[in-house]
Amino acid sequence: MEKNYIVCLFFFLLFGSVHGGVPPFWRDTVVTMTNLIGGPPLTIHCKSKQDDLGPHVVPFRQEYHFKFQPNLWKSTLFFCSFQWANQFKRFDIFDAQRDQDVCDQCHWEIKPDGPCRLGKKAKCFPWN
Numbered sequence: 001m002e003k004n005y006i007v008c009l010f011f012f013l014l015f016g017s018v019h020g021g022v023p024p025f026w027r028d029t030v031v032t033m034t035n036l037i038g039g040p041p042l043t044i045h046c047k048s049k050q051d052d053l054g055p056h057v058v059p060f061r062q063e064y065h066f067k068f069q070p071n072l073w074k075s076t077l078f079f080c081s082f083q084w085a086n087q088f089k090r091f092d093i094f095d096a097q098r099d100q101d102v103c104d105q106c107h108w109e110i111k112p113d114g115p116c117r118l119g120k121k122a123k124c125f126p127w128n
Contacts, residue, residue, distance in 0.1 A: 031094050032065040033058070033108045033115070037084050042110060046080040046093060070096050079128075082110060089127040091115050 035042040035058040044064050045055040056064045070076040074096040082089045092098075093115070099106055107118040116124040 027104055028067040029070050029094065029100075029104045029106065030065055030067045031078065031106045031108070032063050033080075033093065033110050034063045035060050036109045036111050038112065040084045043083040044080055044110075045083075046078050048076065048078045068094075070094075070100050074100055076100070087112070089114075091125065091128050 031046075033044060037060065039060055041060070042058045043055050044058055046053045046066065048068075051068070053066055058064045066078075068076070068078070076094065076096040077092060078094040080091055080093045082091065091114070093108065094106060099117075102121050103117070103119055105119075109116045109118065111124075114124055114126045116122065
């Protein structure tokens with residue numbers, strides 16, 4: 001009976017931390033996006049399968065950020081739409097397969113030709 005209790009407690013702590021309430025076993029991932037579009041405000045709307053973060057209007061040279069706990073299976077995905085002037089673009093701003101081992105503080109510059117991830121493995125990407 002005690003062994004079952006310990007196993008249940010372990011799974012509660014492990015999987016309960018993903019959905020809130022229990023302290024996580026690893027640090028939050030923070031995604032920061034800076035508007036470098038070049039003048040007009042940028043509307044950013046990010047979602048995952050579980051969360052809709054809503055639209056955020058970001059003035060030129062300002063930033064928007066959010067944080068989350070990536071899952072153990074490296075399947076966490078946050079996709080965003082970017083709208084300015086008469087442009088509408090999409091990009092997977094956090095793809096665990098691409099980003100989880102690269103950054104837990106993921107800084108992006110959002111430019112007209114696509115987003116650029118900063119840091120030790122800096123790279124620019126085309127829009128989706």
